[in-house]
Amino acid sequence: MSTAVAATLVDDIYAEPAVAGAFLPPILDALSGLFHCICPCGCGAYRALPIYTGKKPSYVSWSWNGNVEKPTLSPSIRDVSGCKYHGHLTDGVWTFCADSGR
Numbered sequence: 001m002s003t004a005v006a007a008t009l010v011d012d013i014y015a016e017p018a019v020a021g022a023f024l025p026p027i028l029d030a031l032s033g034l035f036h037c038i039c040p041c042g043c044g045a046y047r048a049l050p051i052y053t054g055k056k057p058s059y060v061s062w063s064w065n066g067n068v069e070k071p072t073l074s075p076s077i078r079d080v081s082g083c084k085y086h087g088h089l090t091d092g093v094w095t096f097c098a099d100s101g102r
């Protein structure tokens with residue numbers, strides 16, 4: 001099991017080598033937006049997670065606390081097809097659940 005990884009605010013999500021846990025400034029319109037990030041596990045996978053503030057949309061999405069520097073997403077983030085990362089992003093820190101990677 002990995003230890004916590006700081007979420008790093010970047011302006012180029014495609015920079016090489018990929019920075020584990022990097023994310024772009026979240027952009028949210030009145031209803032929804034996307035949280036672009038690199039998996040914190042070190043696998044280098046890029047993800048775009050639908051986010052919202054306020055009322056939850058009907059589709060799979062994560063609430064965002066609105067903090068660009070220290071984002072919190074809820075609920076947990078789980079990769080079901082690739083590296084099997086499972087964990088939380090809380091106050092700008094990625095953590096790993098006990099079942100992450102399995």
Ligand SMILES: [Zn+2]
Pocket residue numbers: 039040041042043044045079083084085
């Ligand atoms: Zn990963």
